Amino acid sequence: MxxxxxxxxxxxxxxxxxxxxxxxxxxxxxxxxxxxxxxxxxxxxxxxxxxxxxxxxxxxxxxxxxxxxxxxxxxxxxxxxxxxxxxxxxxxxxxxxxxxxRLTLDRIEELPKSVLQKFNENYISKISFNGWAVVSVIISFLASILFILYYFSLIPSRKRIFFTTSILLFLILIISLAITYHQYSKFSNTVEAIIFSDEASVKNEPTKNGDEVFLLHEGTKVIVLDEVDDWKKIRLVDGKIGWLKNDNIKILDLF
CATH class of the missing domain: 1.25.40.10 (Tetratricopeptide repeat domain)
Structure with a gap:
């Protein structure tokens, strides 16, 4: 055997x-x-x-x-x-x-972002939720080691240093866990897609007879909000919303 x-x-x-x-x-x-x-x-x-x-x-x-x-x-x-x-x-x-x-035909201006949104985009979002999870594990490990050193240390000055540093790391750990959850939640709840058709007609409702509200062209990135039959409700970075057929876009997923 x-x-x-x-x-x-x-x-x-x-x-x-x-x-x-x-x-x-x-x-x-x-x-x-x-x-x-x-x-x-x-x-x-x-x-x-x-x-x-x-x-x-x-x-x-x-x-x-x-x-x-x-x-x-x-x-x-x-x-x-x-x-x-x-x-x-x-x-x-x-x-x-x-x-x-630069090769795309659509020129869509993003809505103005707040200071917090810019900070999130320029710094926090540079690391994926998996990356933040790794950071959290490392911080928790270091904080635990420092707390153990504090517990077994016999020198008062060192005990104070170990205790203060471990508490500070535990606070940073809470922040990193919050960021990890936020990044994961954002990734899970945000569905993005790329227009693959040369030209896609966006309607005001998910029907063939709906009024055309605007046109999109190949390469434009959209956010998918909802789905009805073979129609997707999409939003642009400038806030415009409409419906287009499923075969006009390709969903961006992790795998």
Missing amino acids: MKRIIWLLTLFVSASFANAQNTDELFNNANNLYKNGSYKEAAKIYESLIASKTVSSELFYNLGNCYYKLNKVGPSIYNYEKALLLDPLNEDAKNNLVFAK
Whole structure:
């Protein structure tokens, strides 16, 4: 029985290793095709890796570059956004996203932001909720160590330092947990999408006979608020709201 278990484990590890090697080989092949200007062929390989549930910020970034070179605005923006969902600190994806957005036809002005909103966007949101969760774990570990040192320390001056520092870290821990919850709640409750159609008619109601309130074009990012049958209720960053057909957009999700 033990020999069979060991054999199965060995087989599983070997299969996993072989699969990882195959994935790396395909990724490198796609990179070489991109360097040689074969953007369509490279994009096909990147797409096949994504279809096999192999996802990474770098993979979506490279795919975005392929579509950018092919002048496909919607797919390029979509994949840069996906790269940033997986790694908000991916500076290359941020920079290329700026260039890709310049190719869009829609020029939508954001509503003015408060000081707190700007602070959240410029600093707090730079780290994902997973990142903040890691920060919380590290702080809790350090705070616990300092409290243990305080408990066992025999020198009064050191006890005061350990106690004060541990309490300060516990307060910071509460703040980091609150930020983690806020970031996770925002991620869970905010559904974003990219317009993939060349032109999308936005109606005032989820019916074919509804009045057109405005037009959107490929690459524009929207927030999805609701869904009725095959219609999505969307909002723009300038506050405009309307309904469009599902097949005009592609939802931005983590995987």
